[in-house]
Amino acid sequence: MRMLGADAVLRSLEAEGVDVVFGIPGGAILPTYDAFARGTTVRHVLARHEQGAGHMAEGYARATGRVGVAIATSGPGATNLVTPIADAWLDSTPLVCITGQVRSSLIGTDAFQECDITGITIPVVKHSWLVQDVEELPHVLKSAFHVARTGRCGPVLIDIPRDVQEASLDFEYPDAVELPGWKPPRRGHPRQIKLAAKAIAAAEKPMLYVGGGTLNAHACAELLELAEVGRLPVVTTLMGKSAFPETHELHFGWPGMHGPKWSNWGMNKCDLLVAVGARFDDRVTGKLSAFAPGATVVHLDVDSAEIGKLRRADIPVVGPLKQVLADLADELRALHGTEATVPRTEPWLRQLAAWRDEFPLRYGSSDGMPKPQLVLETLQELGAGRDVVWTTGVGQHQMWAMQYLLCDRPRSFITSGGLGTMGYGVPAAIGAKAARPEATVVCVDGDGCFQMTGQELATSVLENLPIVVVIVNNGHLGMVRQWQDMFYEERFSEVHLSHHVPDYARLAEAYGAVGLTVESEDDLGGTLEEALSCGRTAVVDVRVDPREHCFPMIPAGAAAVDLVEYSNDREAVEAV
Amino acid sequence: MRHTLSVLLENKPGALMRIASMFARRGFNIESLAVGPTERHDVSRITLRVDCEQHPLEQIEKQMHKLVNVLRVSELEPDEAVERELALLKVSAPASRRSELISLAQAFNARVADLGADAIVFEIVGHPEEVDSFEELVRPHGLEELVRTGRIGLGRASSPKQNHRPQHVLR
Numbered sequence: 001m002r003m004l005g006a007d008a009v010l011r012s013l014e015a016e017g018v019d020v021v022f023g024i025p026g027g028a029i030l031p032t033y034d035a036f037a038r039g040t041t042v043r044h045v046l047a048r049h050e051q052g053a054g055h056m057a058e059g060y061a062r063a064t065g066r067v068g069v070a071i072a073t074s075g076p077g078a079t080n081l082v083t084p085i086a087d088a089w090l091d092s093t094p095l096v097c098i099t100g101q102v103r104s105s106l107i108g109t110d111a112f113q114e115c116d117i118t119g120i121t122i123p124v125v126k127h128s129w130l131v132q133d134v135e136e137l138p139h140v141l142k143s144a145f146h147v148a149r150t151g152r153c154g155p156v157l158i159d160i161p162r163d164v165q166e167a168s169l170d171f172e173y174p175d176a177v178e179l180p181g182w183k184p185p186r187r188g189h190p191r192q193i194k195l196a197a198k199a200i201a202a203a204e205k206p207m208l209y210v211g212g213g214t215l216n217a218h219a220c221a222e223l224l225e226l227a228e229v230g231r232l233p234v235v236t237t238l239m240g241k242s243a244f245p246e247t248h249e250l251h252f253g254w255p256g257m258h259g260p261k262w263s264n265w266g267m268n269k270c271d272l273l274v275a276v277g278a279r280f281d282d283r284v285t286g287k288l289s290a291f292a293p294g295a296t297v298v299h300l301d302v303d304s305a306e307i308g309k310l311r312r313a314d315i316p317v318v319g320p321l322k323q324v325l326a327d328l329a330d331e332l333r334a335l336h337g338t339e340a341t342v343p344r345t346e347p348w349l350r351q352l353a354a355w356r357d358e359f360p361l362r363y364g365s366s367d368g369m370p371k372p373q374l375v376l377e378t379l380q381e382l383g384a385g386r387d388v389v390w391t392t393g394v395g396q397h398q399m400w401a402m403q404y405l406l407c408d409r410p411r412s413f414i415t416s417g418g419l420g421t422m423g424y425g426v427p428a429a430i431g432a433k434a435a436r437p438e439a440t441v442v443c444v445d446g447d448g449c450f451q452m453t454g455q456e457l458a459t460s461v462l463e464n465l466p467i468v469v470v471i472v473n474n475g476h477l478g479m480v481r482q483w484q485d486m487f488y489e490e491r492f493s494e495v496h497l498s499h500h501v502p503d504y505a506r507l508a509e510a511y512g513a514v515g516l517t518v519e520s521e522d523d524l525g526g527t528l529e530e531a532l533s534c535g536r537t538a539v540v541d542v543r544v545d546p547r548e549h550c551f552p553m554i555p556a557g558a559a560a561v562d563l564v565e566y567s568n569d570r571e572a573v574e575a576v
Numbered sequence: 577m578r579h580t581l582s583v584l585l586e587n588k589p590g591a592l593m594r595i596a597s598m599f600a601r602r603g604f605n606i607e608s609l610a611v612g613p614t615e616r617h618d619v620s621r622i623t624l625r626v627d628c629e630q631h632p633l634e635q636i637e638k639q640m641h642k643l644v645n646v647l648r649v650s651e652l653e654p655d656e657a658v659e660r661e662l663a664l665l666k667v668s669a670p671a672s673r674r675s676e677l678i679s680l681a682q683a684f685n686a687r688v689a690d691l692g693a694d695a696i697v698f699e700i701v702g703h704p705e706e707v708d709s710f711e712e713l714v715r716p717h718g719l720e721e722l723v724r725t726g727r728i729g730l731g732r733a734s735s736p737k738q739n740h741r742p743q744h745v746l747r
Contacts, residue, residue, distance in 0.1 A: 118590065122597045127644040130589065147644060181586055181647045305638035308631070 001172075005134040006035040006165040009098065012141035013042050015173040018069055020434045022047055022056040026073025027113055029100030031165035045434055045463050050077050052427040052456040054084025058093045059431025062414040063389055063439075065218055067094040067148050068431065074100045075113030078159075082121060083421060088155035089124040090418025091239055092216055094148040095155040103163045104132065118159050127182075128157040134167035139174055146177045151184025152303040153216045185302060188319025188327065195315050196274070196298045197331030200230055203272035203296075205348045208232050209255065209284075212239030212417070213277015213301060214321055220244065220410040222325035223276065229329045229336070231343035233352055235263045237278055238398075239417040242407035252352050256284040257554050258399040261563055262355035264552075267292050268560040274298045277321050280310040281418070282556075290559030300324050361403055362566045363548065370521045372397065372472045372544040376404035378525050379444065379470065382532055387439045388412060389432045393425040393449025395479040396550045397472040401444045423452030429467040430460050440468065440532060447473040447497055450504070457511040460537040468531045469508075469539045474546040475499035482549045499543045508539035518542040578607065579633055580652040580659060580729055583622040583640060584614065591645040595622065598643065604628065604636050608726035619647065623728045652729045659729040661704040664689065665711065668718035669696045677717060684710045695720060 003011070009032050013021065020043040025033040036044055047053035050072040057068030068088075072081050078099040088095040102111040118128045127147050129140045137160070144156045200206055214223055220243050227234050227244065233252045234244045244251055253263030267273070273295040278284070285291040288310060299306070299313035300321060307316040317324050336343065363373040376397075383390075383405065390405055391414040392398040398415055407413045414432055416424035429443035450471050460467050481495040505515030514536050518527045524542065531538040553564045585591050592611055599606050607625040614621045626636060637649045652659065669677050677696060678688065686700035700710050704727045711722065 119593070122590070122594055123601045126642075128590075132589075151642075179644060182644045303642070305635065305642055307638075309635060 001170065002168055003171050004031065004035065004165065005137050005160070005167050005169060006031040007038065008134070008137045008169060008171045009141065009160070009165070010035050010040045010042060011171055012138055012173055013069065014040065016067070016141070016145050018042055018067075020045060020060065021069040021071055022053040022060070022431065022434075023071030024048075024050055024053055024073070024077060026077045026100065028074035028102055028162045029071065029077070029165075031162060032071070032098070032100065032160070043434075045430070045459065045465070047427070047459050048455045049453065050080030051083050051423070052430075052453050052459065054081045054095070054097065055087070055421070055424050055427035055453065056431035056434070056456075056459075057095055057097075058084055058088055058424075059391060059414055059428030060435040061088075061093050061095060061431075062428070063411050063432035063435040065215065065411065067096055067145055069096045069098065071098045072100070073113065074102055074117070075115045077113075078115055078117035079120065082124070083419075085121055085155045085157065086124040087416055087419040087421045087424065091416065092153045092212060093155065094153040094216070096144050096148050097155060097157045099157065099159050100165070101130065101159045101161040104161045105163070107161065118157060121157050124155070125157050126154040128159065130159045131161070131164050134164050134169045137164070137169065138171060139178070142174050143177045143179055146179070147182060150182075152213070185304070185319045188300070188317045188324035190327070192315060192317045193324060193327045194331055196300070196317055197328055197335055199272055199296060199298055199315055200232065200274065200328075200332055201335045204344055205270045206230070206232050206272040206274060206345060207266055207270035207295075208234040208274045208276055209267065209278050210234055210236045210240040210243050210276045211278025212237065212243075214240055214243040215410060217277060217302065217321035219277075219321040219325050222322055222329065224248075226325050226329040226332065230332050231345045231349065232274070233266060233345070233349055235259070235266060237281070237284055237417070238402055238415060240278065241402060241415075242410055242413040245408040246406040247408055250349070252356065254402050256281075257286070257556070258402065258550050258552065260356070260361055260403065261359035261552055261565065262352055264554065264560040264563055265355055266352050270295050272296050272298065274300065275313075276300050276325070277302070279306050285310070286554045286562075287557055287559045290561070300328075359565065362551075364566075366521055366545070369543060369545040370518065370524055372474060372548050373400055373404065374521065375470065375472050375524065375542050375544060376400045376444070378528055379442065380405050382525070382528055383440075383442070386532070389414065389429075389436060389439045389441045391415065391425045391429040391432060391441065391443045393443075393445045394420045394422045395446045395449065395477070396474070396482065397444055397446045397449075397478070399550045400472070405444075422446075422449045425449055426453050426460075426467070426469060427456045429469070430456055430463075430465050433460075433465040433467050434463075437465075442532070443467055443469045445469055445471050446478060447471055447475060447499075447504070448477045451497070451502075454507070457508060457513055457537060457539070461512045466535060466537045468537075470528065470531070471504055471539065471541050472544055473499055473504065473541050474544050474548070476546045478546065479550070481546070485549065487555070504539055504541035508537075511537075514538035516540045577629060578625060578627050580654075580657070580727060581624040581626065581637070581649060582652050582729060583624060583649050584647040585620055585622060585643075586645040586647060587613070587618050587620045588645050591620070592622070594643050594645060595640060598639055599636075602635070602639060604632065608724075610726035610728045612728070623652075623726070625727055652731065657729045657731050659703060659727050660701060661707050661725055661727045662699070662701045663707045663711065663722065663724040665698045665700070665714060665719060666695050666721040667698060667714045668694060668720055670694060673717060677714065680713060681710075686710060
């Protein structure tokens with residue numbers, strides 16, 4: 001069928017089953033927006049900043065496991081997408097970004113709003129295309145979606161000059177891709193899976209260390225099966241959170257810098273560490289040489305480059321986790337059956353539970369202002385039994401969200417892990433709401449984070465994508481303040497934001513949202529419930545004690561055994 | 577330890593930049609790099625020389641293999657590959673020194689590519705170590721300018737191992 005390149009973009013999105021995209025128009029992408037005006041089944045959500053559009057597409061992708069799509073114009077529109085692209089790169093979020101480019105004849109001339117976005121993004125994309133001929137468009141779109149979601153998921157970018165959007169072609173969407181250099185693994189090797197199963201069956205103190213790859217692989221049911229067959233304890237990383245039901249008896253928290261003592265001790269003392277779609281990130285391992293020092297390592301991952309990148313794998317299995325985990329569970333079941341043995345992990349599970357009882361999460365009692373941890377505890381109580389998708393910004397509130405919110409449903413916790421992008425929470429929540437309109441979507445945000453992307457409240461209100469934003473407002477860049485307090489002799493440098501400017505409730509009202517303020521513990525539960533059940537976009541400004549630090553904490557570069565518990569362990573901090 | 581990697585990649589815009597960028601951002605150092613066409617018009621070959629231990633080498637190979645334009649990555653083992661390099665050397669050569677230099681060149685099968693009043697441009701093709709030796713021998717005579725193409729290599733036709741060691745596959 002004869003059509004313009006711009007229409008071919010939309011027909012391609014439709015062919016990919018894309019139901020919603022996020023973006024902002026501008027000069028070089030005008031022809032494609034004209035195609036939106038001519039009609040499409042794809043819903044366009046108009047963001048207020050391209051970074052917002054990018055994080056919305058990420059939130060959509062994380063909430064569904066499908067590819068998120070963001071659209072921007074050339075130049076500043078494209079560069080504003082760089083942060084979400086880098087975010088998606090580090091968190092392996094499948095994302096297709098489409099940018100307009102200046103006319104082909106102007107490329108390289110420093111034209112108005114010209115910028116080499118394919119060049120700028122090379123270090124943070126799986127692949128990118130500068131479309132030079134309109135005939136390439138269908139194949140490029142097909143390839144882009146294929147690359148974004150196969151193998152290890154991640155972002156790709158398509159840069160389309162304006163004249164290519166305006167040129168016409170005979171459109172036919174291809175059935176298959178032609179990418180001779182793109183060969184993600186199809187199956188984990190049976191021999192390696194057998195070896196892994198034997199190691200698991202023989203282990204007395206195993207630990208499943210589950211990362212975000214499990215969610216990307218849609219392998220949560222298989223993970224649950226494996227854990228139950230082997231009676232294996234599970235810790236989930238920040239990116240893996242919600243891949244395993246957190247109220248399950250086999251879930252033992254979250255490893256890493258702000259993980260509880262029982263999780264980190266479990267990692268430290270285990271004799272077999274099974275990494276499942278996890279990458280031994282420094283925020284998880286701390287000092288690498290002291291991480292799980294006595295453990296044999298089984299590493300399951302779809303990306304062979306992760307095997308042995310930071311920690312040597314004794315038994316690597318490279319393949320799609322859905323198949324690998326399913327086969328592993330079968331092998332393990334067979335081993336238990338034939339050798340008439342039962343899993344030997346019960347004493348270990350009892351030990352982990354004992355540590356959990358002995359070293360619970362703690363925080364100080366309030367002397368007026370609500371403690372931030374109480375906000376998260378209250379949200380956990382209110383959210384239990386509801387279909388909630390949580391998103392967060394980055395910082396202390398994010399770590400408290402990790403510790404206190406128990407997520408049982410896959411994809412119910414959406415956060416920026418690798419890049420640590422402040423401002424991720426609000427737009428990601430809008431994207432998640434667009435993906436799952438039936439769910440209650442709650443962004444737990446910090447006051448610093450909210451001010452980075454808070455303008456997207458307009459998108460939430462006007463696009464009828466109601467979200468609840470709970471600002472854990474400590475009036476500071478809290479995590480930076482905590483580091484200055486602990487490691488820079490309390491020299492607070494440029495971290496004070498104030499509790500009162502802006503007045504978040506009035507700001508919310510200015511956007512047409514519900515604005516609520518909480519200043520005392522007594523109002524907390526009722527006000528949060530009001531926001532959760534109002535059915536509108538709502539912002540709850542909870543003014544909390546800025547002195548509260550996020551504990552436990554393993555200082556950067558330290559080992560799990562150096563873990564600092566609650567803040568009265570000042571000497572321990574100084575010792576590290 | 578130095579390694580020679582032979583990389584086949586699609587002849588697409590930006591393909592070389594993607595490889596160079598990956599090396600830069602992951603902190604791998606390239607000692608030499610030569611790129612050119614192959615028997616297939618849509619495929620280029622890069623011969624890369626890197627100085628690293630086995631572990632980073634595996635990382636380099638695996639990270640390269642993840643690039644969409646990269647078709648194959650293999651390591652050329654010294655005894656199973658033919659490796660060559662071309663160099664041009666401008667050496668100062670007053671008339672009194674010419675014959676000495678030219679006979680030196682003959683010993684290395686180097687050619688006189690250009691002859692001037694005060695200098696000679698030699699061209700040498702050979703194993704990179706031979707080029708190194710020639711370079712060192714003419715240096716005392718006054719090496720004015722030097723350009724080397726960087727090493728290129730192919731697996732031997734006579735090698736039973738089909739001219740390349742397979743890429744590291746962890747299955």
